[in-house]
Amino acid sequence: MTKLATTKPPQLAVAYDDIKRAADAIRGAVVATRFEQSRTLSALLNAEIWLKFENLQFTASYKERGALNKLLTLPPEQRQNGVIAMSAGNHAQGVAYHAHRLGIPATIVMPAWTPTIKVENTRSHGANVILEGQSLEEAYRFAVGYGTEHGLTFVHPYNDPAIIAGQGTVAIEMLETAPDLDVLIVPIGGGGLISGMAVAAKAINPKIKVIGVEAQLYPSMLNAVKKTSLPVGGDTLAEGIAVTAPGSFTQQIIEELVDDILLVSEADLERAVSLLITIEKTVVEGAGAAGLAALIGGANRLYKGKRIGLVLCGGNIDTRLLASVLTRELARDGRLSRLAIDIPDRPGQLARVSGIIGKAGANVVEVYHQRVFTDVPAKGTELNLVIETRDRKHLEQVVSELKANGYVVLVKSSGAGAGAP
Numbered sequence: 001m002t003k004l005a006t007t008k009p010p011q012l013a014v015a016y017d018d019i020k021r022a023a024d025a026i027r028g029a030v031v032a033t034r035f036e037q038s039r040t041l042s043a044l045l046n047a048e049i050w051l052k053f054e055n056l057q058f059t060a061s062y063k064e065r066g067a068l069n070k071l072l073t074l075p076p077e078q079r080q081n082g083v084i085a086m087s088a089g090n091h092a093q094g095v096a097y098h099a100h101r102l103g104i105p106a107t108i109v110m111p112a113w114t115p116t117i118k119v120e121n122t123r124s125h126g127a128n129v130i131l132e133g134q135s136l137e138e139a140y141r142f143a144v145g146y147g148t149e150h151g152l153t154f155v156h157p158y159n160d161p162a163i164i165a166g167q168g169t170v171a172i173e174m175l176e177t178a179p180d181l182d183v184l185i186v187p188i189g190g191g192g193l194i195s196g197m198a199v200a201a202k203a204i205n206p207k208i209k210v211i212g213v214e215a216q217l218y219p220s221m222l223n224a225v226k227k228t229s230l231p232v233g234g235d236t237l238a239e240g241i242a243v244t245a246p247g248s249f250t251q252q253i254i255e256e257l258v259d260d261i262l263l264v265s266e267a268d269l270e271r272a273v274s275l276l277i278t279i280e281k282t283v284v285e286g287a288g289a290a291g292l293a294a295l296i297g298g299a300n301r302l303y304k305g306k307r308i309g310l311v312l313c314g315g316n317i318d319t320r321l322l323a324s325v326l327t328r329e330l331a332r333d334g335r336l337s338r339l340a341i342d343i344p345d346r347p348g349q350l351a352r353v354s355g356i357i358g359k360a361g362a363n364v365v366e367v368y369h370q371r372v373f374t375d376v377p378a379k380g381t382e383l384n385l386v387i388e389t390r391d392r393k394h395l396e397q398v399v400s401e402l403k404a405n406g407y408v409v410l411v412k413s414s415g416a417g418a419g420a421p
Helices: 016-026 039-045 063-073 076-081 090-102 116-124 136-150 161-177 192-204 220-226 248-257 266-280 287-296 319-332 349-359 392-404
Strands: 035-037 048-052 083-086 106-110 128-131 183-187 209-215 260-264 307-311 336-344 363-370 380-388 408-413
Touching (some): 016 063, 035 161, 039 048, 039 266, 063 090, 083 090, 090 106, 090 116, 106 136, 116 128, 161 192, 183 287, 192 209, 192 248, 220 248, 260 287, 266 287, 266 319, 336 349, 349 363, 349 380, 349 392
Parallel strands (some): 106 128, 183 209, 183 307
Antiparallel strands (some): 035 048, 336 380
Protein backbone atom coordinates (compact mmCIF):
# COMPACT_ATOMS: atom_id res chain seq x y z
CA MET A 1 0.00 0.00 0.00
CA THR A 2 1.36 3.38 -1.01
CA LYS A 3 1.42 5.98 1.75
CA LEU A 4 0.21 9.33 0.51
CA ALA A 5 0.72 11.35 3.67
CA THR A 6 3.89 13.41 4.10
CA THR A 7 5.92 13.65 7.30
CA LYS A 8 5.75 17.43 7.78
CA PRO A 9 2.13 18.62 7.96
CA PRO A 10 1.28 21.82 6.10
CA GLN A 11 -1.41 24.29 7.15
CA LEU A 12 -4.61 22.67 5.88
CA ALA A 13 -7.68 24.56 4.68
CA VAL A 14 -9.90 22.80 7.23
CA ALA A 15 -9.25 21.99 10.89
CA TYR A 16 -11.06 19.63 13.23
CA ASP A 17 -12.57 22.58 15.09
CA ASP A 18 -14.19 23.69 11.80
CA ILE A 19 -15.84 20.29 11.48
CA LYS A 20 -17.06 20.30 15.08
CA ARG A 21 -18.61 23.72 14.50
CA ALA A 22 -20.24 22.42 11.33
CA ALA A 23 -21.67 19.47 13.28
CA ASP A 24 -23.25 21.87 15.77
CA ALA A 25 -24.55 24.12 13.00
CA ILE A 26 -26.31 21.43 10.95
CA ARG A 27 -27.55 19.31 13.86
CA GLY A 28 -31.28 18.68 13.55
CA ALA A 29 -31.46 19.93 9.97
CA VAL A 30 -29.82 16.87 8.40
CA VAL A 31 -30.42 13.25 9.32
CA ALA A 32 -27.96 11.60 11.68
CA THR A 33 -28.09 8.49 9.54
CA ARG A 34 -27.72 4.94 10.79
CA PHE A 35 -24.27 3.41 11.17
CA GLU A 36 -24.56 -0.33 11.63
CA GLN A 37 -22.54 -3.49 11.25
CA SER A 38 -23.51 -5.79 8.39
CA ARG A 39 -23.15 -9.33 9.64
CA THR A 40 -23.66 -10.83 6.19
CA LEU A 41 -21.11 -8.61 4.43
CA SER A 42 -18.71 -9.15 7.33
CA ALA A 43 -18.87 -12.91 6.85
CA LEU A 44 -18.58 -12.57 3.09
CA LEU A 45 -15.52 -10.28 3.20
CA ASN A 46 -13.71 -11.71 6.26
CA ALA A 47 -13.78 -8.38 8.08
CA GLU A 48 -16.07 -6.41 10.39
CA ILE A 49 -18.01 -4.24 7.94
CA TRP A 50 -19.92 -1.17 9.14
CA LEU A 51 -22.20 0.83 6.84
CA LYS A 52 -23.06 4.53 7.09
CA PHE A 53 -26.43 5.00 5.36
CA GLU A 54 -26.06 8.49 3.91
CA ASN A 55 -28.38 7.37 1.11
CA LEU A 56 -31.14 7.86 3.69
CA GLN A 57 -30.75 11.65 3.86
CA PHE A 58 -33.84 13.54 2.70
CA THR A 59 -32.26 14.20 -0.71
CA ALA A 60 -30.58 10.74 -0.60
CA SER A 61 -27.02 12.06 -0.33
CA TYR A 62 -24.44 13.30 2.18
CA LYS A 63 -24.12 16.46 0.02
CA GLU A 64 -26.74 18.12 2.20
CA ARG A 65 -24.21 18.44 5.01
CA GLY A 66 -21.69 20.60 3.18
CA ALA A 67 -24.36 22.56 1.33
CA LEU A 68 -26.15 23.52 4.53
CA ASN A 69 -22.95 24.39 6.36
CA LYS A 70 -21.88 26.67 3.51
CA LEU A 71 -25.27 28.41 3.36
CA LEU A 72 -25.21 29.02 7.12
CA THR A 73 -21.85 30.81 6.83
CA LEU A 74 -23.17 33.39 4.34
CA PRO A 75 -23.70 36.96 5.61
CA PRO A 76 -27.20 38.48 5.31
CA GLU A 77 -26.44 40.39 2.11
CA GLN A 78 -25.28 37.27 0.26
CA ARG A 79 -28.29 35.33 1.50
CA GLN A 80 -30.59 38.03 0.21
CA ASN A 81 -28.93 38.16 -3.21
CA GLY A 82 -29.02 34.39 -3.56
CA VAL A 83 -26.66 31.57 -4.45
CA ILE A 84 -25.74 29.64 -7.56
CA ALA A 85 -24.37 26.10 -7.85
CA MET A 86 -23.40 23.74 -10.63
CA SER A 87 -24.19 20.06 -10.39
CA ALA A 88 -25.74 17.21 -12.32
CA GLY A 89 -27.31 15.64 -9.26
CA ASN A 90 -26.74 15.37 -5.52
CA HIS A 91 -25.06 18.73 -4.81
CA ALA A 92 -27.81 20.46 -6.80
CA GLN A 93 -30.54 18.91 -4.69
CA GLY A 94 -28.71 19.55 -1.41
CA VAL A 95 -28.21 23.25 -2.18
CA ALA A 96 -31.73 23.69 -3.54
CA TYR A 97 -33.40 21.97 -0.58
CA HIS A 98 -31.59 23.83 2.19
CA ALA A 99 -31.61 27.18 0.37
CA HIS A 100 -35.40 26.86 0.14
CA ARG A 101 -35.60 26.01 3.86
CA LEU A 102 -33.53 29.08 4.73
CA GLY A 103 -35.35 31.42 2.34
CA ILE A 104 -32.30 31.91 0.11
CA PRO A 105 -32.96 32.24 -3.64
CA ALA A 106 -31.08 29.45 -5.45
CA THR A 107 -30.10 29.05 -9.08
CA ILE A 108 -28.76 25.66 -10.16
CA VAL A 109 -26.91 25.18 -13.45
CA MET A 110 -27.09 21.63 -14.77
CA PRO A 111 -25.58 20.23 -18.00
CA ALA A 112 -28.05 19.95 -20.86
CA TRP A 113 -27.91 16.13 -20.74
CA THR A 114 -28.92 15.87 -17.06
CA PRO A 115 -31.68 13.24 -16.67
CA THR A 116 -35.14 14.77 -16.40
CA ILE A 117 -35.80 13.15 -13.03
CA LYS A 118 -32.82 14.95 -11.48
CA VAL A 119 -33.86 18.25 -13.03
CA GLU A 120 -37.40 17.92 -11.73
CA ASN A 121 -36.23 16.83 -8.27
CA THR A 122 -34.07 19.96 -8.07
CA ARG A 123 -36.91 22.21 -9.27
CA SER A 124 -39.22 20.61 -6.70
CA HIS A 125 -37.07 22.18 -3.98
CA GLY A 126 -37.82 25.65 -5.33
CA ALA A 127 -34.63 26.29 -7.28
CA ASN A 128 -34.36 28.10 -10.61
CA VAL A 129 -32.75 25.47 -12.88
CA ILE A 130 -30.76 26.45 -15.96
CA LEU A 131 -29.72 23.72 -18.40
CA GLU A 132 -26.49 24.80 -20.04
CA GLY A 133 -23.41 23.11 -21.48
CA GLN A 134 -22.60 19.74 -22.95
CA SER A 135 -20.15 18.91 -20.14
CA LEU A 136 -19.69 19.61 -16.45
CA GLU A 137 -16.81 21.93 -17.33
CA GLU A 138 -19.00 24.00 -19.69
CA ALA A 139 -21.79 24.15 -17.11
CA TYR A 140 -19.28 25.21 -14.44
CA ARG A 141 -17.90 28.06 -16.56
CA PHE A 142 -21.41 29.28 -17.32
CA ALA A 143 -22.43 29.13 -13.65
CA VAL A 144 -19.42 31.16 -12.54
CA GLY A 145 -20.03 33.79 -15.22
CA TYR A 146 -23.78 33.94 -14.62
CA GLY A 147 -23.25 34.23 -10.86
CA THR A 148 -20.77 37.09 -11.26
CA GLU A 149 -23.10 38.92 -13.63
CA HIS A 150 -26.10 38.61 -11.29
CA GLY A 151 -24.34 39.03 -7.95
CA LEU A 152 -24.90 35.45 -6.78
CA THR A 153 -22.61 33.59 -4.39
CA PHE A 154 -21.16 30.46 -5.95
CA VAL A 155 -21.48 27.29 -3.85
CA HIS A 156 -18.75 24.94 -5.04
CA PRO A 157 -19.54 21.20 -4.89
CA TYR A 158 -16.28 20.28 -3.13
CA ASN A 159 -13.42 22.82 -3.26
CA ASP A 160 -14.59 25.05 -0.40
CA PRO A 161 -13.54 24.85 3.27
CA ALA A 162 -17.13 25.20 4.53
CA ILE A 163 -18.28 22.41 2.20
CA ILE A 164 -15.41 20.16 3.30
CA ALA A 165 -16.13 20.86 6.98
CA GLY A 166 -19.78 19.94 6.54
CA GLN A 167 -18.94 16.65 4.84
CA GLY A 168 -16.49 15.81 7.62
CA THR A 169 -19.37 15.50 10.08
CA VAL A 170 -20.00 12.03 8.61
CA ALA A 171 -16.80 10.76 10.26
CA ILE A 172 -17.70 12.27 13.64
CA GLU A 173 -21.00 10.35 13.65
CA MET A 174 -19.31 7.13 12.56
CA LEU A 175 -16.63 7.25 15.25
CA GLU A 176 -19.11 8.22 17.96
CA THR A 177 -20.92 4.95 17.22
CA ALA A 178 -17.87 2.75 16.58
CA PRO A 179 -14.77 4.46 18.03
CA ASP A 180 -12.55 1.41 17.47
CA LEU A 181 -12.73 1.35 13.66
CA ASP A 182 -9.44 0.48 11.98
CA VAL A 183 -10.19 1.70 8.45
CA LEU A 184 -12.47 4.14 6.66
CA ILE A 185 -13.02 3.50 2.95
CA VAL A 186 -14.46 6.57 1.25
CA PRO A 187 -15.41 7.39 -2.38
CA ILE A 188 -13.48 10.22 -4.07
CA GLY A 189 -14.90 12.52 -6.73
CA GLY A 190 -13.71 16.06 -6.18
CA GLY A 191 -12.52 15.00 -2.74
CA GLY A 192 -14.79 16.99 -0.42
CA LEU A 193 -16.14 14.00 1.50
CA ILE A 194 -12.88 12.17 2.08
CA SER A 195 -11.04 15.41 2.93
CA GLY A 196 -13.46 16.37 5.67
CA MET A 197 -13.69 12.82 6.97
CA ALA A 198 -9.90 12.42 7.01
CA VAL A 199 -9.42 15.62 9.03
CA ALA A 200 -12.02 14.52 11.59
CA ALA A 201 -11.02 10.87 11.76
CA LYS A 202 -7.29 11.50 12.15
CA ALA A 203 -7.98 14.06 14.88
CA ILE A 204 -10.16 11.60 16.79
CA ASN A 205 -7.93 8.56 16.17
CA PRO A 206 -4.52 9.26 14.59
CA LYS A 207 -3.97 5.52 13.99
CA ILE A 208 -7.02 5.04 11.78
CA LYS A 209 -6.42 4.36 8.08
CA VAL A 210 -8.33 6.45 5.55
CA ILE A 211 -8.55 4.88 2.09
CA GLY A 212 -10.01 6.61 -0.95
CA VAL A 213 -11.76 4.94 -3.87
CA GLU A 214 -12.13 6.21 -7.43
CA ALA A 215 -13.76 4.68 -10.48
CA GLN A 216 -11.14 3.11 -12.73
CA LEU A 217 -12.34 5.36 -15.55
CA TYR A 218 -11.85 8.55 -13.48
CA PRO A 219 -8.55 8.32 -11.54
CA SER A 220 -8.16 12.11 -11.42
CA MET A 221 -7.22 12.43 -7.75
CA LEU A 222 -4.87 9.45 -7.94
CA ASN A 223 -3.17 11.07 -10.93
CA ALA A 224 -2.83 14.33 -9.02
CA VAL A 225 -1.37 12.95 -5.79
CA LYS A 226 0.69 10.08 -7.19
CA LYS A 227 1.86 12.04 -10.25
CA THR A 228 0.58 9.40 -12.67
CA SER A 229 -1.11 9.98 -16.01
CA LEU A 230 -3.80 7.32 -16.24
CA PRO A 231 -6.54 8.13 -18.81
CA VAL A 232 -9.61 9.90 -17.45
CA GLY A 233 -13.04 9.63 -19.06
CA GLY A 234 -15.82 7.30 -20.15
CA ASP A 235 -19.27 6.16 -19.08
CA THR A 236 -19.18 4.97 -15.49
CA LEU A 237 -21.90 3.69 -13.20
CA ALA A 238 -20.34 5.92 -10.53
CA GLU A 239 -21.17 9.22 -12.23
CA GLY A 240 -21.29 10.92 -8.83
CA ILE A 241 -17.49 10.59 -8.56
CA ALA A 242 -16.73 11.04 -12.27
CA VAL A 243 -14.67 14.20 -11.77
CA THR A 244 -11.92 15.18 -14.19
CA ALA A 245 -10.22 17.87 -12.08
CA PRO A 246 -9.87 17.49 -8.27
CA GLY A 247 -9.98 20.52 -5.97
CA SER A 248 -6.85 22.30 -4.74
CA PHE A 249 -8.00 22.32 -1.08
CA THR A 250 -9.07 18.69 -1.23
CA GLN A 251 -5.89 17.53 -2.96
CA GLN A 252 -3.75 19.14 -0.26
CA ILE A 253 -5.69 17.40 2.52
CA ILE A 254 -5.66 14.05 0.72
CA GLU A 255 -1.90 14.23 0.15
CA GLU A 256 -1.42 14.87 3.86
CA LEU A 257 -3.97 12.60 5.53
CA VAL A 258 -5.21 9.88 3.17
CA ASP A 259 -3.25 6.62 3.29
CA ASP A 260 -4.02 5.23 -0.16
CA ILE A 261 -6.31 5.51 -3.18
CA LEU A 262 -7.81 2.43 -4.84
CA LEU A 263 -9.44 2.10 -8.26
CA VAL A 264 -12.56 -0.01 -8.88
CA SER A 265 -13.85 -1.60 -12.06
CA GLU A 266 -17.33 -1.16 -13.49
CA ALA A 267 -18.10 -4.84 -12.89
CA ASP A 268 -17.26 -4.50 -9.19
CA LEU A 269 -19.37 -1.35 -8.91
CA GLU A 270 -22.33 -3.21 -10.41
CA ARG A 271 -21.76 -6.15 -8.08
CA ALA A 272 -21.64 -3.82 -5.06
CA VAL A 273 -24.90 -2.05 -5.96
CA SER A 274 -26.58 -5.43 -6.39
CA LEU A 275 -25.21 -6.82 -3.13
CA LEU A 276 -26.43 -3.85 -1.13
CA ILE A 277 -29.94 -4.32 -2.49
CA THR A 278 -29.87 -8.08 -2.00
CA ILE A 279 -28.25 -8.15 1.44
CA GLU A 280 -29.04 -4.79 3.04
CA LYS A 281 -32.28 -4.05 1.15
CA THR A 282 -31.01 -0.53 0.46
CA VAL A 283 -30.74 1.32 -2.87
CA VAL A 284 -27.33 2.91 -3.47
CA GLU A 285 -26.00 4.67 -6.56
CA GLY A 286 -22.74 3.60 -8.17
CA ALA A 287 -20.64 6.21 -6.34
CA GLY A 288 -22.21 5.24 -3.03
CA ALA A 289 -21.22 1.60 -3.55
CA ALA A 290 -17.58 2.37 -4.43
CA GLY A 291 -16.20 1.46 -1.00
CA LEU A 292 -17.83 -1.97 -1.06
CA ALA A 293 -16.71 -2.39 -4.67
CA ALA A 294 -13.10 -1.91 -3.57
CA LEU A 295 -13.45 -4.71 -1.04
CA ILE A 296 -15.11 -6.97 -3.60
CA GLY A 297 -12.26 -6.20 -5.99
CA GLY A 298 -9.67 -7.58 -3.59
CA ALA A 299 -8.94 -4.86 -1.04
CA ASN A 300 -10.47 -7.11 1.64
CA ARG A 301 -7.24 -9.12 1.52
CA LEU A 302 -5.40 -6.05 2.83
CA TYR A 303 -7.81 -5.59 5.73
CA LYS A 304 -8.74 -9.13 6.73
CA GLY A 305 -10.18 -9.15 10.23
CA LYS A 306 -10.18 -5.33 10.48
CA ARG A 307 -13.07 -3.11 11.54
CA ILE A 308 -13.99 -1.22 8.37
CA GLY A 309 -16.37 1.73 7.96
CA LEU A 310 -17.96 2.29 4.54
CA VAL A 311 -19.98 5.36 3.51
CA LEU A 312 -23.01 4.68 1.31
CA CYS A 313 -22.82 8.27 0.19
CA GLY A 314 -25.80 8.47 -2.16
CA GLY A 315 -28.90 6.66 -3.36
CA ASN A 316 -29.95 8.62 -6.44
CA ILE A 317 -29.87 6.10 -9.29
CA ASP A 318 -32.08 5.99 -12.36
CA THR A 319 -34.58 3.13 -12.07
CA ARG A 320 -33.90 1.85 -15.60
CA LEU A 321 -30.17 1.81 -14.91
CA LEU A 322 -30.78 0.00 -11.65
CA ALA A 323 -32.90 -2.61 -13.45
CA SER A 324 -30.09 -3.14 -15.94
CA VAL A 325 -27.50 -3.56 -13.17
CA LEU A 326 -29.64 -6.14 -11.36
CA THR A 327 -30.34 -8.08 -14.56
CA ARG A 328 -26.65 -8.15 -15.49
CA GLU A 329 -25.84 -9.45 -12.02
CA LEU A 330 -28.31 -12.29 -12.48
CA ALA A 331 -26.42 -13.17 -15.66
CA ARG A 332 -23.06 -13.10 -13.89
CA ASP A 333 -24.38 -15.47 -11.23
CA GLY A 334 -25.64 -17.90 -13.86
CA ARG A 335 -29.24 -17.24 -12.84
CA LEU A 336 -30.19 -15.65 -16.16
CA SER A 337 -28.63 -17.06 -19.34
CA ARG A 338 -29.08 -16.98 -23.11
CA LEU A 339 -28.89 -20.30 -24.93
CA ALA A 340 -28.54 -20.95 -28.66
CA ILE A 341 -29.88 -24.39 -29.60
CA ASP A 342 -29.80 -25.96 -33.08
CA ILE A 343 -33.15 -27.61 -33.79
CA PRO A 344 -34.94 -29.03 -36.86
CA ASP A 345 -37.43 -26.50 -38.25
CA ARG A 346 -40.44 -28.76 -37.61
CA PRO A 347 -43.61 -28.46 -35.51
CA GLY A 348 -43.28 -29.56 -31.90
CA GLN A 349 -39.55 -28.88 -31.46
CA LEU A 350 -40.06 -25.77 -29.34
CA ALA A 351 -42.47 -27.66 -27.08
CA ARG A 352 -39.98 -30.53 -26.73
CA VAL A 353 -37.10 -28.22 -25.77
CA SER A 354 -39.33 -26.28 -23.35
CA GLY A 355 -40.42 -29.55 -21.77
CA ILE A 356 -36.82 -30.63 -21.15
CA ILE A 357 -35.99 -27.28 -19.59
CA GLY A 358 -39.13 -27.26 -17.45
CA LYS A 359 -38.53 -30.81 -16.26
CA ALA A 360 -35.01 -29.75 -15.20
CA GLY A 361 -36.56 -27.06 -13.00
CA ALA A 362 -35.64 -24.00 -15.07
CA ASN A 363 -37.90 -21.27 -16.41
CA VAL A 364 -38.05 -19.96 -19.99
CA VAL A 365 -38.14 -16.14 -19.93
CA GLU A 366 -37.76 -15.25 -23.61
CA VAL A 367 -37.93 -17.11 -26.97
CA TYR A 368 -37.06 -16.27 -30.55
CA HIS A 369 -35.89 -18.11 -33.69
CA GLN A 370 -32.96 -17.20 -35.92
CA ARG A 371 -33.33 -18.58 -39.45
CA VAL A 372 -31.24 -16.16 -41.52
CA PHE A 373 -28.11 -15.09 -39.65
CA THR A 374 -26.96 -18.55 -38.62
CA ASP A 375 -24.81 -21.42 -39.88
CA VAL A 376 -27.41 -24.13 -39.32
CA PRO A 377 -28.76 -25.99 -42.42
CA ALA A 378 -31.68 -24.53 -44.32
CA LYS A 379 -34.06 -27.11 -42.82
CA GLY A 380 -32.98 -26.14 -39.36
CA THR A 381 -33.16 -23.05 -37.16
CA GLU A 382 -31.33 -21.58 -34.23
CA LEU A 383 -33.57 -21.41 -31.20
CA ASN A 384 -32.56 -18.62 -28.84
CA LEU A 385 -33.82 -18.84 -25.28
CA VAL A 386 -33.33 -16.74 -22.17
CA ILE A 387 -33.72 -19.03 -19.20
CA GLU A 388 -33.77 -18.52 -15.45
CA THR A 389 -31.94 -21.00 -13.20
CA ARG A 390 -31.08 -21.18 -9.51
CA ASP A 391 -27.34 -20.77 -10.00
CA ARG A 392 -24.51 -21.73 -12.36
CA LYS A 393 -24.53 -25.38 -11.28
CA HIS A 394 -28.22 -25.59 -12.10
CA LEU A 395 -27.52 -24.02 -15.50
CA GLU A 396 -24.94 -26.71 -16.18
CA GLN A 397 -27.52 -29.39 -15.34
CA VAL A 398 -30.05 -27.88 -17.76
CA VAL A 399 -27.49 -27.75 -20.57
CA SER A 400 -26.46 -31.35 -19.87
CA GLU A 401 -30.10 -32.49 -20.13
CA LEU A 402 -30.51 -30.74 -23.49
CA LYS A 403 -27.32 -32.30 -24.82
CA ALA A 404 -28.38 -35.74 -23.56
CA ASN A 405 -31.50 -35.36 -25.71
CA GLY A 406 -29.42 -34.75 -28.82
CA TYR A 407 -29.34 -30.96 -29.01
CA VAL A 408 -26.31 -28.81 -29.78
CA VAL A 409 -26.29 -26.05 -27.14
CA LEU A 410 -24.21 -22.91 -26.80
CA VAL A 411 -24.43 -20.69 -23.72
CA LYS A 412 -24.11 -17.32 -25.45
CA SER A 413 -24.16 -15.17 -22.35
CA SER A 414 -24.19 -16.14 -18.72
CA GLY A 415 -21.84 -13.60 -17.20
CA ALA A 416 -18.81 -15.77 -17.82
CA GLY A 417 -18.29 -15.31 -21.54
CA ALA A 418 -19.47 -17.39 -24.47
CA GLY A 419 -19.40 -21.15 -24.61
CA ALA A 420 -21.19 -23.96 -22.87
CA PRO A 421 -20.38 -24.36 -19.19
